[in-house]
Amino acid sequence: MSIQLFDLTGKRALVTGSSQGIGLALARGLAAAGADVVLNGRDETKLAAAAGEIGASHRLAFDVTDHAAVRDAIDAFEAKVGAIDILVNNAGMQHRAPLEDFPADAFERLLKTNIASVFNVGQAVARHMIARGTGKIINIASVQAALARPGIAPYTATKGAVGNLTKGMATDWARYGLQCNAIAPGYFETPLNAALVADETFSAWLEKRTPAGRWGKVEELVGACIFLASNASSFVNGHTLYVDGGITASL
Template sequence: MAVDLFDLAGRRALVTGSSQGIGLALARGLAEAGAEIVLNGRDEAKLAAAAREIPSARILAFDVTDHAAVRAAVDRFEAEVGPIDILVNNAGMQHRAPLEDFPEDAFQRLLQTNIASVFNVGQACARHMIGRHGGKIINIASVQTSLARPSIAPYTATKGAVGNLTKGMATDWAKHGLQVNAIAPGYFDTPLNAALVADPAFSAWLEKRTPAGRWGKVEELVGACIFLASPASSFVNGHVLYVDGGITASL
């Protein structure tokens, strides 16, 4: 049956940055579709609290910006527990400042957290997926993969890079049976956007600018994630799927 194409039973999914926000919502949704979940972050206490929301979820704590630590953690998990069939590269950060005053250290943190992490965890997991001739990698991009707004130029640059790195990963790894795609969320009510959600003027602008007329709910990203994680997307590769209420389709 067609619905079986979306069944994730028997598959294991690692979701980075999954102690809260979009990452936790995606982990919960993948679990409801049948996947075994591996939560990742740096704060083990927050991960433990998140794991209590998802029956049988495992915790794999490591710093996504540390290439050696990522590879060691993934290799150890694969050897001791079993294969990671699905990777969701969700870890990310934001920093807002006028570009002419943007702190150099914040710029470097954005590069490491938003781009290097996708490379680090993607490469570590793909090395195992390639040997099995199959695997799913889903990178979390943004509407800023295509659009810019004042005070977040470096973030925009990092998310543009995520979109192109997704295409590059697909180009290199599709021949090994991997599908690598990205989800580009619009404006969602998350801890990362808390300051914007609390700003009445910004919310009013957003509701007018977005054809759907509202902020997104993190649960509305789950369907896209299940699709890209499942056999239903077996011939989808290098695609950036915008889930944004139409904001990138409209002037």
């Protein structure tokens, strides 16, 4: 199999929530594979710093939870700059609390940030991809699409929805030449998980629970992303790829 199957030269990739953590790591990896990367976030200062760090050509600031703003930003970018060939729906948030005490406003924010954003950006970008007859959409799910843990039931619900929305995207859009898949990360060292990484008891539990015996490093998600963004996955559709050190494979 030729390594050219994984070459992203000449492709443009939009990564939402890419000013830090997993999003920034994926953007860096896509750029290294040849893609012209478009960074997204709400904080212009953080976006500028991230763009300088990885040499990204484009920054596109919009709120992924605002359907009209997303569509306007995507349409304007496509008209002014050019095609978005690859979309990575990475923007997300976490809120931890016992389910019986979970704040209603936090639940609503999780729904908007983790699910509505995938619909909003996915739809806006897919309309252009459909017209061209080609495109790659990669949604970032989680092992919580398959597993639950105390204190994060609403987050678990949102990531299960991301997995099923990915199947729906593939079912609707594969006929137009799009491949729509998801990556489900396990436990990775990110700003979102900073409190858990710092918790020695939790880290010790996780190392025993995970067959690989450790936290994941964000760079270890890059290969899966490049695979799903490239011609190497031309007949892969509606799939969720778990990158989790084996945690979903073992009791």
